[in-house]
Amino acid sequence: MTKALDGIKIIDMTHVQAGPACTQMLGFFGADVIKVELPGAGDVTRGWLRDIEGKDSLYFTMFNGNKRSITLNTKTPDGKEILEKLIKSADILVENFAPGAMDRMGFSWERIHNELNPRLIMASVKGYAEGHANESYKVFENVAQCSGGAAATTGFWDGPPLVSGAALGDSNSGMHLCIGILAALQQRHNTGKGQKVAVAMQEAVLNLARIKLRDQQRLELTGRLDEYPHGELGIPLGDSTPRGGNAGGGGQPGWMLKCKGAWDGSDPDDYVYFTLQANAWDKICTRINKPEWVTDPEYNTFEARRDKQLKIFAYVESLLKNMDKHEVTKWAAEYDIPCGPVMSMKELAYDPSLRKLKTIVEVEHKDRGGKYLTISSPIKFSGMDIDVRPAPLLGEHTDEVLKELGYSDADITRIRGNKAL
Ligand code: CAO
Secondary structure, eight states, X not given: OOOTTTTOEXXXXXXXXXXXXXXXXXXXXXXXXXXXXXXTTOSGGGGTTOSSTTSXXXXXXXXXXXXXXXXXXXXXXHXXXXXXXXXXXOSEEEEOOSTTHHHHHTOXXXXXXXIIOTTOEEEEEESSOTTSTTTTOOOOHHHHHHHTTTGGGSSOTTSOOOOOSSOTTTHHXXXXXXXXXXXXXHHXXXXXXXXXXXXXXHHHHHHHTHHHHHHHHHXXXXXXXXXXXXXXXXXXXXXXXXXXXXXXXXXXXEEEEEOHHHHHTSOTTOEEEEEOOGGGHHHHHHHTTOGGGGTOTTTSSHHHHXXXXXXHHHHHHHTTTTSOHHHHHHHHHTTTOOEEEOOOHHHHHHOHHHHHTTSEEEEEETTTTEEEEEEOOSSOOSSOOOOOOOOOOTTTTHHHHHHHTTOOHHHHHHHHHTTOO
């Protein structure tokens, strides 16, 4: 079966997570992704939090599947010549170095576009956008969660800002970049020209915090945020979107409710998220044995429930002492109530459905001595199968790629002697 990006060649000058997540996804879609790494070192994550002494870490292997790896010192004359040849032969270059690093290397967008390959799409992730007051700053994941508004709006009102366990700064920026690259590829069909695609981590986070910017405006316009528990608890809202604990973010109130294991202390993840969807109110009342609330004007509208949501959730929670989260989910689903279990990482790792769907996959690695778990594409296609291939060893494909560029064995030996590989 063919792949969407068959024949598309990508120079992958990415490291850590934001860039690698993007190029791995493009690799899942069939692109030939050639990861360019510093000789002797490679992507710094190869050595981060190793689980096996001396072997590539899970950080590296889980973000660099479906790629080839070459070592190349792009600051040496040979390295520069090889990178030029790669650029002339490629469709896309992706990088997430610190601001200005590509320019300092001698490969500015202007030079690439005007001198080397006008069809090439150059895609970058930076912490802040070009033109932003902080454009020159380096940024890691949690810094972006702070700069993009996620941290200030996550956590409880009486605690500090919190970062998420999901990589809103890194992988999310990589996914935004992936969308931009695919749009630029399509535009190139029409114009024949490449373009620069840029994603700022701050903006990728902000894009996911859109609802919180909505709340900022509602707060300024009305002074109220009815789905937050502040009113019920008598806590002042302040002048900026507050941390809402587990309050529902969209338009439907919701809360995290303890199930059996959390009640008796046997399972810290035995919780469900339970939603008071307005148009499911009648069914909710039936399910929770409060049929009188269907018609009670103290309860039967969103406005009436506004000052007693936490009390309603506490009541529902009291019904869940003898059911685990999966039983509660089924119990709620029988009445079409949006409710779901808090899945632990252990459960997700072994989840039969995710294994069957090939979302969680085991990949054989030639140097780690066995298989590792990774996540395949969460996007499924009717006309393309996604095969996850293991991450490459450092420089595993250097000779192969150089030969494709026309270098002979003798050339490669000479260039290796010059410490460019
Ligand atoms: N050959 C020669 N030099 C190479 C090379 C190669 N193959 N690969 C990297 N280098 C050089 C770079 O050119 C750069 O050199 P200069 O500083 O002299 O220009 C240097 O290695 C290190 O690059 P860096 O500054 O990007 O790396 P860092 O570890 O200091 O910073 C990070 C890491 C992530 C903070 C920074 O790259 C950054 O802010 N990137 C943009 C935002 C981003 O993507 N952050 C998220 C990463 S995932 O959490």
